Amino acid sequence: MAASAQIKFCNLCGRGVTQKIPPGDNRQRYVCDHCGEIQYQNPKIVTGCIPVWQDRVLLCRRAIEPRYGYWTVPAGFMENGESVQQGAARETMEEACAPVTDVSLYGIYNLPHISQVYMLFRARLESEAGYGVGEESLETALFLEQDIPWDKMAFRVVSAALKRFFIERQTNQFTVEVTDIV
Amino acid sequence: MAASAQIKFCNLCGRGVTQKIPPGDNRQRYVCDHCGEIQYQNPKIVTGCIPVWQDRVLLCRRAIEPRYGYWTVPAGFMENGESVQQGAARETMEEACAPVTDVSLYGIYNLPHISQVYMLFRARLESEAGYGVGEESLETALFLEQDIPWDKMAFRVVSAALKRFFIERQTNQFTVEVTDIV
Numbered sequence: 001m002a003a004s005a006q007i008k009f010c011n012l013c014g015r016g017v018t019q020k021i022p023p024g025d026n027r028q029r030y031v032c033d034h035c036g037e038i039q040y041q042n043p044k045i046v047t048g049c050i051p052v053w054q055d056r057v058l059l060c061r062r063a064i065e066p067r068y069g070y071w072t073v074p075a076g077f078m079e080n081g082e083s084v085q086q087g088a089a090r091e092t093m094e095e096a097c098a099p100v101t102d103v104s105l106y107g108i109y110n111l112p113h114i115s116q117v118y119m120l121f122r123a124r125l126e127s128e129a130g131y132g133v134g135e136e137s138l139e140t141a142l143f144l145e146q147d148i149p150w151d152k153m154a155f156r157v158v159s160a161a162l163k164r165f166f167i168e169r170q171t172n173q174f175t176v177e178v179t180d181i182v
Numbered sequence: 183m184a185a186s187a188q189i190k191f192c193n194l195c196g197r198g199v200t201q202k203i204p205p206g207d208n209r210q211r212y213v214c215d216h217c218g219e220i221q222y223q224n225p226k227i228v229t230g231c232i233p234v235w236q237d238r239v240l241l242c243r244r245a246i247e248p249r250y251g252y253w254t255v256p257a258g259f260m261e262n263g264e265s266v267q268q269g270a271a272r273e274t275m276e277e278a279c280a281p282v283t284d285v286s287l288y289g290i291y292n293l294p295h296i297s298q299v300y301m302l303f304r305a306r307l308e309s310e311a312g313y314g315v316g317e318e319s320l321e322t323a324l325f326l327e328q329d330i331p332w333d334k335m336a337f338r339v340v341s342a343a344l345k346r347f348f349i350e351r352q353t354n355q356f357t358v359e360v361t362d363i364v
Contacts, residue, residue, distance in 0.1 A: 006194060012191070042226045042259055044224045045299060078225050080225055080297040081294050082225075104360075105358065105360050110265035110266055117266055135206065178287050
């Protein structure tokens with residue numbers, strides 16, 4: 001996790017690092033005492049989808065911590081070399097074995113206390129039966145709005161986005177939300 | 183830079199790392215041979231503003247590489263502990279000494295070849311004279327559309343966003359663009 005990562009040694013030369021403000025910078029970084037390499041730490045992007053099939057959405061019950069056993073949408077850390085949308089689709093494939101198309105931005109959520117930015121997309125499931133159970137899921141299922149296990153959802157940000165989704169779906173007028181989760 | 187970062191030693195214990203696929207993962211990571219710590223590398227967010235004063239926008243002429251001497255909007259790497267909008271406003275303060283308000287999402291640009299995501303916002307300059315020249319800028323100035331030095335712009339993605347801005351400004355109907363820059 002970006003916010004809590006410990007850095008004691010230099011990635012380049014293996015010697016010890018010290019926290020200091022490098023020349024031309026204005027904040028403390030871990031800097032190598034030997035080779036001078038600056039070990040930057042930056043926020044990470046979590047990217048995910050609301051996979052939609054007609055009037056239902058695909059949810060996954062988590063087989064990993066945090067929030068083991070609770071429901072959420074497929075999402076995870078964005079990887080190098082991909083786009084945010086590709087990352088959202090990849091996570092949907094990994095966690096729910098579900099190919100998706102029409103990946104559209106739906107929300108950006110700042111989580112500054114853990115140095116993450118959560119980017120959520122709407123996406124279309126390619127077929128009604130086109131999903132399964134990935135390694136990080138206990139089960140997956142398509143839910144109508146009234147069947148969503150609201151009291152067993154893993155993350156409030158996802159519950160709020162799903163509620164917005166079902167309201168906006170009535171008129172097919174989808175907005176993009178940008179907000180902070182503190 | 184995220185895509186090209188070299189990792190030879192473990193940040194936690196200083197011993198050598200080897201590229202391998204950790205258990206439960208599906209891609210090569212740098213893993214410590216001694217303590218097993220996984221040295222993840224993830225995309226970085228570059229965040230910036232188009233600072234607007236009435237019918238003019240604030241641009242900075244770069245005092246740093248890449249594209250030294252060329253013009254762009256204030257932008258830079260997002261830092262831990264801030265929101266994307268705070269990062270965009272902070273960069274505007276650092277590079278153009280300009281406080282901004284009303285920071286609204288305007289574009290998300292995937293740069294998968296360098297493992298960056300560029301997030302661009304519109305923002306309102308607090309006053310007409312409320313800007314200066316930050317350490318990473320040679321000069322800064324407010325430009326009307328017809329005065330923008332289009333042939334001296336540092337980055338095509340910024341030129342494209344500014345062109346879209348001036349078109350959309352005519353009707354005050356601003357969109358959010360999500361696209362790949364390859």
